[in-house]
Each structure stands twice: as C-alpha cells, then as structure tokens.
Amino acid sequence: MDKIIVHAQNLHLSYKKGEPVIKNSSFSIHKNDFVFITGKSGSGKSTLIRSLYGELPLEKGSLNVCGIDLQNVGKQKLNVLRKHIGVIFQDYKLIKEWTVEKNVMLPLMIAGYSKNVCTMQAHKLLKHVKLLHKADKYPLELSGGEQQRIAIARALAHNPLLILADEPTGNLDEYSSEVIWDLLKGAHHHLGTTIVIVTHKIPSTLGINYRHYFLDGGVINEVS
Amino acid sequence: MDKIIVHAQNLHLSYKKGEPVIKNSSFSIHKNDFVFITGKSGSGKSTLIRSLYGELPLEKGSLNVCGIDLQNVGKQKLNVLRKHIGVIFQDYKLIKEWTVEKNVMLPLMIAGYSKNVCTMQAHKLLKHVKLLHKADKYPLELSGGEQQRIAIARALAHNPLLILADEPTGNLDEYSSEVIWDLLKGAHHHLGTTIVIVTHKIPSTLGINYRHYFLDGGVINEVS
Amino acid sequence: MKSLKNHISVIIPLFILLFSFEFAVMLDRVVKNYEENLFNDYSIVIASMSKLDEENLKKEIPLIKKLEPLSTKKVIDKFKNDFSPANLAYLRSSLPKFYSVKLKYPPDEKTLEEIEKKLRSIPSITKVETFEKSYTKIYMMLNFSKVISNIFTIFIFIISILLIFKQMEIWTLEHQERMYIMGLFGSPFWMKSAVLYKLVFIDSIISAVGVGLFFYFVPKTQKFQEIMKSIGLDFSGFRLLDDMSLLLGISIFITIFSVTLVILRQRTELR
C-alpha cells in the first residue's frame, strides 16, 4: 500500500518570473502519510500548498498529485483533482453570502450528493467542530476561531483522499486545537486519508508517526 | 502616574438583544499596563476589543476609554478616540487597493502628518517588522504572516496611547513572533504605551510584568 | 429581502430596455400608418387635352400606382357659387380631361420634381398640379418626428446597454469571490453560475411578459384611448404573439449573453 499521492520533481514555483519562491525541490508524499511543513513566515509554505491543488501553475519541473499531472492540466481535470482534496486555507476562504451550513455542504454538493445526505454530513461535521448551534449563521457573524473551525469542517466533509491544511489551528485556543488534531488524526487513522499540514509549531502531544518537511530559502528538506 | 486608561463598570455587550456575549463585567486598565486577555474560541475576546475602540455599542453598563465615555458617544468623539488607539485586528483588515506602504501610513495620514513624515515613519516600521522590501506590494500579494506583520506595523505607526492586539502572532513562526513581542515590549517600555493583547498562549519568555484577564462564560476575571 | 432586491435590480433595467424597444417598434408602426393615411389623401392632378393611357404612363413613370379620371363635374362645381351660369357653360366646354395620379409611395421633393417634369414633357398634358405645399410640410414634419424618435431610440439603446454593463460589473463584484472559492473546490462551470443564470432567466421572462402585458392592455383602457385620440395617434398595434416572442427572445438573449460574459471574465491572475 505504498502508493504515491504527491510526487514533485525539480519543482520551481513563482508569482513573477525570475523571483522563484520554491526552487528546484523534489519530494514525495505517500498514501496515509501525515506530513508537517514548517518554515519562516514568507518562506513559501502556502505557495507550495497552492501548487498542490493547482491554483498556481508550475514554473518548471513536474508535479503529480493523486495521479494527475499538474504540468499542463486543463480546467476539467483540475476539477476532478480538487474533488478529491480538502483544503483548509490560511485565510479560511468561506463564502460570506452563504450560511455556515451551506459552506460546509459545498464539497458535498460538488460531489453530487443528495440534499439530505449533504445536510446530514454537514451537521455531523459541525458537531465534530462544536459549532452545530451556529449552523444558520453567516461567516461574518462568527469569531475568528469559529470561522477557522468551519473551514476545517468544510475540508473534511467529503472524506477527501488528501487534506491540505494551511495553519489550521493558528486562531484556536488549546482546547479547540485538541479537537481539531483529534479530527485530523481520526481521518488519518480510520479513512486512510493523507494529511499535509502547514504549521508553525508541531504539537508535542500528537502521538502518531509523522514526517516533517522544512522550507528554507526556497528549498524543501525532510527533517528526520 | 496611575492614570486609568480603560474603565468598565457592569459592562454588557451583545450582537443580538438577549444573547449577551459579555455579561456584567467590571475591570480597569491603567496607563502603561501590559494586559493579556485569554479565553476559549468564541468566548468574546474580539467582542471586548471591539467595544474598546467603539465599534460595538454598549448594551448596558458604562465604559470609559482614554477619558472618553463610550455610552452615547458621537461620531466626532469616536474619531478622536480612535486616533489615540492602534488596533491589530484578528483578520488584519488591510485595505487591499492600497500598497503596503500606504496601509501603514493610514493612521499617520489621519493624524495629519506631512507626506514626508508619513513615508519616513512607515518605512521605519516596515523595517522593524522586516518587510521594507515589500513596501510597494499589495496586501493580497503577501503571505498570511506578512499581512499580519503589516497590520502590526500600521497599529504602531502613530505611537498610540493604547494598543489593542487581537491575536497578533497567530500566523507567525517563532522568529517572527519574537520580533513582534520585542516591538510591543519596546513601545511599552520606551513610550509608556498601554498594551492589551488577546492571545491563546502567553509567551513563556516574555520577561516583563503583565496582567492577565481570563474570559469565561461571558465574565471577565483577573488571573493572578 | 436580499433576493428580492437582486431580482428588482435586474428586472428594472431589462423592463426599461424592452419597453423602449417595444415603444420604438410601435411608434414606427404608428408613423408608417400615419404616413400611409396622409399619403392616400393626396394625389397629383393633371389636365390633358387627350385621353391618357394608364399602362403607357406607368411604363414611363414606374412610381405611378393608379391613374384615375376625375369627373369634371366636381371641378365645375367648385366654381358654381362664384361663376355665372354662362361662364360655367363656357368653362365646361373648354375643360380638358382631368386625372388624379396616385403614387406607390411618398416621393421626396426631388423625385416629385422629376415626375412633374416627365409628366409635363408629355405633349397632351397641359397642366400638372402636384401636392399642395402643406403636404410637403406635413411630410417634412413626419420625417422630423421619425428622425427625433430614431435619435432617441439610439440613445436609449446605448444607455440600456450601459445599464446592462453596469449590472454585469455589479455581478462581477458580488459573485467573483464566491465563484472563485467554489472553483477551488472543483465546482463545475454550471454549478458556479447556476444562481446567476436562474436569476436572469426568471427575470428576463418577468420583464418581457410585463412589457408585453403593458402594451397589450394599456392601449385598451378608455383613458389612454382618449389621450391618444386627442393627439391623433393610434397606439393599439401590439401583436400579442409576434411581439411577445420577440421581446422574450431579446430579453433572454441579452441577459444570458451578459451573464456568460461576466462568468468568462471571472479569471483571477492565478488559476
């Protein structure tokens, strides 16, 4: 079961030609890996995540995620890929005209589940992140940490193959963080989900095996 | 020099009548205090901060900040108050159509400084937060932590009497956090600035005397 | 509440656009009608010493629709009150044959002159009396109205298009973040834009039907007919089936087109 989920070869990423954020990096992530990415502010962690779900076109090198080659990928294929990924964005990216419940339902709706199934699953996840009582609120009526937990619920809703989490506990107190770590560990353990987490601080009491990539000067190195 | 900067008496705050977020709380903050506010996600920390710069009208009780009574304050007086406060918002609230430099200049422009002074001071602060090289970028071209540091630079730019910081290091790595703590301690030490910080984790290596309020169930209690 | 506002802000500009369009169409019909009636009242009168052959004349001047002999009685009657019987008898005996010439469509001044010249060049014809001066004036006035209404219609068209563009800008501002986020989760094109298409589809139907009903029913009210009579207009030419389907077509086309444009513009710098 040593399937490769992410495979990067000589990856170059940049927002402006000639100013690479990620330089000549190669790495791979296997199915059911639990990966931490750390690095200084502005080192390119979010940029790397962005490239993994295809928001940022590659400048050079090759990148394969969930069997899809991202070098010259079309809109159609990208949509297929994104359906298998759950992303927790650093700035949450909740849809502010939608209720919390509908926000969580988004990936389920895209996957084509019936309305009933969507609602049930959304409620289950809102319960997990302890925010079921906020289901009918709009994102701007929530506290920072509550918004972050909604973003997490949304990313987990459709049981994705791969979860990309950008600083998922940055705005959470210790108790709420604990809840989130348990959720992620649960998905990893029970569903075999591959998990990639950007963080500034790897929790000391995680209690599972993980891999750790460190980003510095645009280069990705595994810490062991 | 035991001047009271913030004085709250039986403070009630709520977004919807009958659902109070802060209940019947009394506390005061003195000049040159260094105050931490902690509490679970959704406990009302940001709400409290909002009331301090007058974004949220009081439901009941009285609140006096920098000598201005916030019970029935007019637009004019509120503007005067806000000129003396520097706020670091949890969601940064940068103006995305403005460059980073102009964002940092905002409180200086409002204070009426000449263009030259504004630019100089803005550059000084950008240097402090190690982002001078990003002066001409727009907020959306920055990483999460970089945006947070811009928000901090902006809050400090006009040497306010009172700094309100909502989770100022949530998105920062250890090194960048250190820089921010040093900045805040510097203002506290050299300028006598009163500082109120919402955080999930009080840094263990702060090395100064601070006061600690804990928010639970809508009530504010001092931890000693 | 928000959703009602959304609908209204689409329906109003669409309604105005369709209304002006239909108004221009109806006006065109009214003017055409008016023109025809006006034209039917007038004809060229010619006097000829010998009988004229209609077919020959038509060959000579293709614009001629009909050549009608005028009974001289009418001509003579015109003078009955002013002339003595003796004079009238003289008149009758010396009178040539009179004809009224009807044309196929209203000529402009130049064409009219040409026709007159051609008629005069026929030897037997002694007199050609073209339209009265007042006719030319009325005709000019009619042209004037048409020019005004055309200019205004062009104006309205331009502003309405601008209005639709502005609405598109608003949609872009309102929906781009949502559509961008939905895209990040792999949402297909139709799902991202379903709301907008549904909105404008409903609204274009409402607007078209509204305008149609307005033009169908309002001209039938007594009050309206009184007003129209007083300014000498017949504004009842709405053709339920033709016009309604035209309105619907235009309405749906414009909205679907502009929504699609908005959605295709939806490209952020990144993917």
Next chain:
Amino acid sequence: MKSLKNHISVIIPLFILLFSFEFAVMLDRVVKNYEENLFNDYSIVIASMSKLDEENLKKEIPLIKKLEPLSTKKVIDKFKNDFSPANLAYLRSSLPKFYSVKLKYPPDEKTLEEIEKKLRSIPSITKVETFEKSYTKIYMMLNFSKVISNIFTIFIFIISILLIFKQMEIWTLEHQERMYIMGLFGSPFWMKSAVLYKLVFIDSIISAVGVGLFFYFVPKTQKFQEIMKSIGLDFSGFRLLDDMSLLLGISIFITIFSVTLVILRQRTELR
C-alpha cells in the same frame, strides 16, 4: 489603468445623461421655433361689411394679437386669370372689407371654433375663414413630435438615473471596505470620501464641458448643417454661457448628491 477605467465609467453615463438633457432642451427650442414660424404663416381671414375696430375686437376676443386690413387687390388678383374683366369689376364693387386676424398663440381646435363663433356673432362680419385644414394637421403633427420627444426624454431620464444608481452601487461595493477600515482608525468623513468626491468632481466637469463643446461645435460643421437642412431643422441654438453653466450645475449636483448618498449609506450594522 484602473484609475482611467474609474474615470471612464463615471464619465460615460454622465455624458449620456447631459447629452440627452441638452438634446431635449435644444429640441424643445427647435420645436418652439418651428411652431412659431408655422403659426406666423397662418391667419384667420374675415370679411366685414363695415370697418372693424381693432381695440373693440381685442376686448371681445383677448387672444387676438393684430387685425390687419387686407388690400382687396390681392383677392381680386386671385381671380384675374379665371374671370372676365367685367366680372372682375363687378366683384371689385361688391367686395366687403377683408381683414387678416393674427392670434397671440396657436389655438387648439376648440378655441379656434369659439373664436370663429364669436367673430360670426358680430353682425357686420359676413364671412370667417379659419386656418386651412392642413394647418390643423401640421399642428397635430407637431404636437405628436413633442409628445414623442417628451416620452423619450422621460425614458432617458429614468434610465440615466438608474445608471447613476448602478454606479453608486458599484462605488458602494468597491469602496465600503476601505471606508469602513479608514473609519476604524478615526478617519474623518472628508478624508474617507475625498477620493470619490475628487473623482466625480473632475468627471462631472469633463462631461459637462464635453457635451457643451459637442453642441457648440458640431452644429457648425458643414456636414451637419447639410443634414439638418435636408430634414428641415435648425439645430444651432446652443447658448454657450447659459447652457454650459446649466450643464455644469446639473452634472456637479447629480454626482455630488449621489456620492454623498453612497457615503451616508455606508453604515455597517456595527458602528
């Protein structure tokens, strides 16, 4: 680039609005002018057995502007070709006095009838010949044009206002976050809104001057004058000083008003 787009998106609707406004004003002048000319050509002709007193008649019928005796020579000349000299002499001896009555403004049909009745009721007057039928027709046509142009002007006005509203909506969407954040730092009203006011002030001047120059210079071009002549219009009535200041006033008023509205609407649920 963004800033240019901002300017253009304000200037275009403003330009159209002012253009239509000025067009409507000029059209009104043209129509008035046309109407006056038309009216001056016509008068009521009356025949009276005795001399008529102008002042008395004016007292009776206040609408009368002037009473002009007509030389009978003209009347007789009209029959010169058709009558024998003997008849003409008879005619001349038995002719009553003819007068042309000029009215102060064009009467509608009912007023005209009343005037006719009043004139007839004066014993010495034997004949009253009011305007020809064609005059009534032309007059109706003129009214028709005016009605059309009024309806269209109202349309354009409504759509332009809508356009301004849409622009306001766009401004609200584009600026509310910035102004909200500036407010959080204690920015005074004028500073928050300075950009918008500056933008619209410049743009309203540009638009007004643009429209003014258009109406001032374009009617002077040869090509334009040819076209206008062919449809019988005189479109050169732009009054540089009056109209320009009117345009400027309207332009600045509308934009400042709508920007202020946008800014005052700028209230979030919180303070």
